[in-house]
Amino acid sequence: MYRLLIIKRVAILALVLSCLATTALAQNWPSFRGSNASGVADKAKLPTHWNVEKSQNIVWSTPIPGLSHSSPIIWGNQVFLITAISESATVFKAKDRGIGLADDNVKHTWRIYSLDKGTGKILWEQTAYEGVPRAKRHVKATQANSTPVTDGKYVVALFGSEGLNCYDLKGKLLWKKDLGVLNPGLWDDPTSSWGHASSPVIYRDLVIVQADGHAQSFIAAFNLRDGKQRWRVERGEITSWSTPTLLEANGRTELIANGGKFIRGYDPLTGKELWRFSDNDTQVKMQAPLVAHGLIFVTGGYPPGRPMYAFKPGAAGDISLKPGQETNEFIAWSSPKGSPYTPTPIIYGDYLYTCADHGVLSAYNARTGERIYQERLPTSFSASPVAADGKLYLASEDGEVLVVKAGPKFEILATNSMGKPLMATPAISDGILILRSEDKIYGIAERRPADTSGSSGRN
Amino acid sequence: MKSKRARARTHASGAKDRRMNLQLFPILVLVGAVYLLANTFTVAASDPGKGDWPMWGGAPDRNMISNMKGLPVSWDVKSKKNVKWVAQLGSQTYGNVVVSGGIVFVGTNNEGLRDPKITGDKGIVMAFRESDGEFLWQMVHDKLAAGRVNDWPYQGVASSPLVEGDRLYYVSNRAELMCLDIQGFRDKENDGQVTDEKLTGEFNGDVVWRFDMIEEVGSLPHNLANSSPVSYGDLIFVSTSNGQDESHVNVPSPKAPAIIAVNKKTGKLVWEDNSVEDRILHGQWCSPTVGTIGGVVQVVHGQGDGWVRGYEATTGKKLWEFDTNPKDSVWPKTRNEIISTPVIYEDRVYLANGQDPEHGEGVGHMYCIDGTKRGDITKTGMVWHYDKIRRSISTPAIKDGIVYQPDFSGFLHALDAKTGQVYWTHDLFAAVWGSPILIDGKLYLGDEDGDVVILQQGKVKKVLGEMNMGSSVYSTPVPANGVLYISNRNQLYALADTLQTTSASAK
Numbered sequence: 001m002y003r004l005l006i007i008k009r010v011a012i013l014a015l016v017l018s019c020l021a022t023t024a025l026a027q028n029w030p031s032f033r034g035s036n037a038s039g040v041a042d043k044a045k046l047p048t049h050w051n052v053e054k055s056q057n058i059v060w061s062t063p064i065p066g067l068s069h070s071s072p073i074i075w076g077n078q079v080f081l082i083t084a085i086s087e088s089a090t091v092f093k094a095k096d097r098g099i100g101l102a103d104d105n106v107k108h109t110w111r112i113y114s115l116d117k118g119t120g121k122i123l124w125e126q127t128a129y130e131g132v133p134r135a136k137r138h139v140k141a142t143q144a145n146s147t148p149v150t151d152g153k154y155v156v157a158l159f160g161s162e163g164l165n166c167y168d169l170k171g172k173l174l175w176k177k178d179l180g181v182l183n184p185g186l187w188d189d190p191t192s193s194w195g196h197a198s199s200p201v202i203y204r205d206l207v208i209v210q211a212d213g214h215a216q217s218f219i220a221a222f223n224l225r226d227g228k229q230r231w232r233v234e235r236g237e238i239t240s241w242s243t244p245t246l247l248e249a250n251g252r253t254e255l256i257a258n259g260g261k262f263i264r265g266y267d268p269l270t271g272k273e274l275w276r277f278s279d280n281d282t283q284v285k286m287q288a289p290l291v292a293h294g295l296i297f298v299t300g301g302y303p304p305g306r307p308m309y310a311f312k313p314g315a316a317g318d319i320s321l322k323p324g325q326e327t328n329e330f331i332a333w334s335s336p337k338g339s340p341y342t343p344t345p346i347i348y349g350d351y352l353y354t355c356a357d358h359g360v361l362s363a364y365n366a367r368t369g370e371r372i373y374q375e376r377l378p379t380s381f382s383a384s385p386v387a388a389d390g391k392l393y394l395a396s397e398d399g400e401v402l403v404v405k406a407g408p409k410f411e412i413l414a415t416n417s418m419g420k421p422l423m424a425t426p427a428i429s430d431g432i433l434i435l436r437s438e439d440k441i442y443g444i445a446e447r448r449p450a451d452t453s454g455s456s457g458r459n
Numbered sequence: 460m461k462s463k464r465a466r467a468r469t470h471a472s473g474a475k476d477r478r479m480n481l482q483l484f485p486i487l488v489l490v491g492a493v494y495l496l497a498n499t500f501t502v503a504a505s506d507p508g509k510g511d512w513p514m515w516g517g518a519p520d521r522n523m524i525s526n527m528k529g530l531p532v533s534w535d536v537k538s539k540k541n542v543k544w545v546a547q548l549g550s551q552t553y554g555n556v557v558v559s560g561g562i563v564f565v566g567t568n569n570e571g572l573r574d575p576k577i578t579g580d581k582g583i584v585m586a587f588r589e590s591d592g593e594f595l596w597q598m599v600h601d602k603l604a605a606g607r608v609n610d611w612p613y614q615g616v617a618s619s620p621l622v623e624g625d626r627l628y629y630v631s632n633r634a635e636l637m638c639l640d641i642q643g644f645r646d647k648e649n650d651g652q653v654t655d656e657k658l659t660g661e662f663n664g665d666v667v668w669r670f671d672m673i674e675e676v677g678s679l680p681h682n683l684a685n686s687s688p689v690s691y692g693d694l695i696f697v698s699t700s701n702g703q704d705e706s707h708v709n710v711p712s713p714k715a716p717a718i719i720a721v722n723k724k725t726g727k728l729v730w731e732d733n734s735v736e737d738r739i740l741h742g743q744w745c746s747p748t749v750g751t752i753g754g755v756v757q758v759v760h761g762q763g764d765g766w767v768r769g770y771e772a773t774t775g776k777k778l779w780e781f782d783t784n785p786k787d788s789v790w791p792k793t794r795n796e797i798i799s800t801p802v803i804y805e806d807r808v809y810l811a812n813g814q815d816p817e818h819g820e821g822v823g824h825m826y827c828i829d830g831t832k833r834g835d836i837t838k839t840g841m842v843w844h845y846d847k848i849r850r851s852i853s854t855p856a857i858k859d860g861i862v863y864q865p866d867f868s869g870f871l872h873a874l875d876a877k878t879g880q881v882y883w884t885h886d887l888f889a890a891v892w893g894s895p896i897l898i899d900g901k902l903y904l905g906d907e908d909g910d911v912v913i914l915q916q917g918k919v920k921k922v923l924g925e926m927n928m929g930s931s932v933y934s935t936p937v938p939a940n941g942v943l944y945i946s947n948r949n950q951l952y953a954l955a956d957t958l959q960t961t962s963a964s965a966k
Contacts, residue, residue: 097819100707188612281550281930303890303907304551304931304948324537336929337889337908358820358868360888374888380820 029074029427029434032147032199033384037245037288039346041388041428047446048391048403049414059432059443060120064113067092068144069197069382072115072436074429075150078123078169079115081441082157084108084133084143092438094397094421095380096140099186101193104133108143110159114171117432120443124171134161135183137195140382145197147243147425149207154224156207160196164209166227175227179220184213184239187260187283187302197241197286203255203268206230210257212240219244219257219271231271237261238284245289247296249313256289256296263289263298265315275315275330281305287339288384292347293366295332299339299354306339308354310369333369338362340381348387348406355385355394363408375410377402384425386433393433395422401435418442512939513559515619515687516854519749520803523856523896525938530898531956532913536929543942543953544592547571549583551613552946553685555893558939559622560641562595563587565951566616566629573597574662582616582632584664586643589940592953596643598664600631608705609634609680617685619746621695626667628695628723634684636670636697636721652726668726672699676731677715679704681742682815687800689758691749691772694720694729696758702742713737717762718747720775730775732768739763740790741815750803753831759808761797767810769830781828782837783812793822798852799894804876806831807842809857811864813850816892820868823850827862827879843879848872854935856897858916863902865891871904873920883920887912892933898943905932909947928952 033039050057066085073080087109091102110128115121133143148157154174155167164177185192198210206221212235220232235257242258246268255268260283265274282301290297296311311319315330326334339345340356347353352366359377364370379396386393387406391413394402399418405411424436433444516523534541546563554566569581573594582600587593603610610632620629627639640650643664649656651667659665672678681702688695701715716731735743745761749772752759756772761783768780788794795812802809811825827842849868856863861882862874869887874880889908896903900916901923909928915921928947937944943954 095819098815098817189607304909304933306908337910337927337931358890360869362888376886376888 027430028076028152029429030151031073031149031201032071032243033288033344033386033425034427037243037290037344038292039344039384039386039425040348041386044388044428044431045446046389046391046393046428046431046433047444050416050444052418052442057444057447059118059445059447061440061442062115062120062122063440066109066111066144067142067438068436069142069423070144070199071147071425072427072434072441073148073150074117074427074434075152075169077117079117079427079434079441080112080148080150080155080157081115081436082110082112082128082144082146082148082159084110084159086143091139092142093139094382094423096138098139099192100139101136102139102141104137104143107131108133110144110162112148112155112157112165112167112171114169115441117429117434117443120441126167126171126173128157128159128165128176129162131162134181135195136193141195141197143195145195147199149200149202151202151224154202154207156200156202156224158196158200158209164200164207164222164227166207166224177222177227179209179211181215182211182213183215184241187238190214199243201244201246203246203253206268208244208255208268210240210242210244212237212259214239219255219266221268221271233266233271233273235259240284241286242300243288245291247291247313249294252314254296254313256291256298258285258287258289258298258300260284263309263311275317275319277309277311278318278320279305279307282307286342287344290345290347295366297345297347297352297366299345300341301339302341306337306341308335308338308369310334310366332367335369338364338371342382344384346385346387346392348392351406351408353385353392355381357381361394361404361410363410372408373410377412382423386426386428388428393426395424395426395435397421397423399437401426510940511559511622512937513557513623514621514689515555515557515746516748516800516802519689519691521689521746521748521800521854522802522804523854523894523935524858525896525898527938527941528899529941529956530938530943531954532901533924534926534954536927536952541954541957543955543957545953546585546587546592546594546951548585548946548949548951549615550949551615552948552951553614553617553892553933555619555687555934556937556944556946556951557620557622558589558937558944560625561589562641563589563592563944563951563953564620564622564627565946566618566620568613568615569599570613571949574599577658580612584616584620584629584639586641586664587951589942592951594662596645596662596664598637598639598643598666599658600633600635603633607682609682611682614683617683619687621688621690623690623723626723628688628690630672630684630686630688630697630700632683634672634678634680634700636672636688636695638667638669638723638726640665640667670721670726670728672719675728676719677701677712679712679715681739683744685744685746687746689747689749690723691756691758693722693724694772695723696720696747696749696760696772698743698745698747698760700743702739702763707741710737710739717743718758718760718770720758732770732775732777734768734777734780735762735764735766740765740794740796742796745797746800748801748803752803752806752808757803757830759801759803759830761799761801761810761812763796765794765796765812767797767801767808767828769808779830779833779836779840781826781835781840783810783824783826785824791818795821795823795850800854802855802857803830804857807876809855809862809864809876811848811851811853811855811866813852813867816852816867816890818850821850822846823848823866825851825864825872825874825879827876845872845874845879845881847881853891854894856895856902858897861916861918863895863897865895865904867891869906871895871914873918882918885912885914885920885922893935896936896938898938903936903943905934905936905945907931907933911936911945
């Protein structure tokens, strides 16, 4: 009995310690959608309401030149982000659904910035490339769509067809790598180039890049230390914009890559394909796979195919569904519909939330795929939802952040206007929501009533 | 009147087919095709409806209604409950099913590879036997060499055919108005003026004549020619789909007509109209409608400048025109094109405007227009204007003084046909490409999520059910001879109420 109690106490202590560890980790938001693309930064208190005009809960705002849908990332007290600055007026259509290309045939400057998380002050900035873009882009996209990634020692930024750059946290360029022209576009038209968007991820001492375009379709891993290529696999895929996700389970790590033809698991150390799943009906994939509840969630696709799948880890070989099948040994549940086109869903607590481009928010039981609710929001979305403090934060193309209560009952808690379209997925760290609007980065946090000094980050 | 008789004739031949099926009874039971059998009974015994569905909208007025009774209100494509048969189509299906003469016709693409020797991207029209869904023949159209600008990849044939007697009319992806023999080459005869078909096997379509709108009237369709034909007397009416080029600025063929009338026996041009000239905002994807308005048989057509025009059917004389956009609207943000088919109902024209689905969502407008007026009737002919609608590409169903009109954002609006006053709206949560159909007091409507919702007809909203079809439904459900046809992107389902049929046949 006594022994048992001790064991129990040790267990509780371990639990507390692990929670602390999680909290410490949660302060960083090291990649697209934070830690392993989860989009969740729990244990942080975040404001529900803010007001830009009245400076309510706006801790700082910092203008950033150029145009970029890439998200900010956060490590310690530093925020990192990239941009592309055109020397002439830039065409950008936030709500466009067509196939039109922007004419970017003038000199651009690609830059990386580091800001102070508490004040928004620019700590350093570096020019990565200058010149006429090597690839065209969609009128809705930018010349800097990929979100950087960091492990606290290296910051790696992918400037699309202009290349992959690695910096230290002080902004010193360590290496750069030309990956060739990366030109995903309209999937069946090789002349169509809408701009690369998949973000790099870090695994151990490697940075891994997925690039499925017309000219090239590969996943490659490079040493963080020196940029040397460790492995590269040709994928033979059609265009995609999806960022890969890592899953550690049962002593094995899988790199999960979405794709228009196959969803695949790779060994991140060698690039060896572990499993594949045929998903031929979807044309294009934009969404990052998610891992939660011991499952891998892969969504995405352009109509008519917009399926959602919950895979079990540890698969091998071809795990495709046979006609008429909905599940098999490695598929916990699947649905032929429900996935948005652009925003990656989010799993927060027991629920999988999808926020579709056309403003329909749905909640599902993540373990079973059963739909809990479906509600219409009065706006449209490209950015992915993020979550913290029992709330979902949905940044819209109309320039609003809708705050929705997490859980099985739908409730809009607030609609906060930022004035300009919000295309980048927000970042969260230490109770601060970092929001990228068209021309500014905002730090938003609950401020004590006494703290009424104005925005301090402008420089 | 003549077409009514033709319809009655085709209905009768359909009944003959069904009788023949009865003789197959023992074999069918042996192979377990009980559904099929049970249905065959019902149709023969209890079908009080209009029988065939020989064109887009069922009738020239394009009103999406039917009096057919006994169609299913629930089914399950997984368990095959109330599924009479399923036919595999291509990978994308934008055309709508028509049923006539015991044959079901539908436009699709070639990804279904019905003929393994014919590979690559093509426009396809497939013909299936109505009784059991057996594939009969297909017509194959190569893609236009110019590519996406005139003939978007993998969209197949998007025109919904018109059947009159033993002739099938539709517009191919190559912008040809086609006239085919409904039997294809199964009758071992090469009918009509065209006898140089390359494919003449028993599973191939037999061309009677073709009218190439690119060659003959200079049309350069924007992205795809898609018009669904309609007829009056000896004339077939179609939109040319003439539009802008890839620049989305120029109209390269400003002298090409927007609408043409072709003699259905000879395939020769009878009249054309080009009121729109170079003012085409984008493309022209609206199909024409025929009906009697104020005692005059008119063809009504929405055109590329966002105006809808009424013509005297026999002569092509323009009677009236109406701008469906507010004068201060600006393309493409607030000014719209017309993709929905107009509906003629009790001397009025009902129409919603919208834009290419690739343009996404936005503001829309719906109108009730008095087509008895003449000239520019934008002011004088406007009975009502409803602006609480989003962009729409759907055609309304109108019955008992209520208009049911969906929009592309996924809202269905029920409006008073006389005043435009809204009774209710219903949110489908997914984009609506197809149109509602009102059958025996129940409204069926599909969406991009593949859900088909069934609502009660009337001033009070009541949802009766919702079924998923396994993939996006871009089409409109079609009732014919006691069967409900619904195509999703790659399959055609023939649905029939097997339980009800069994009890009916027991009587």
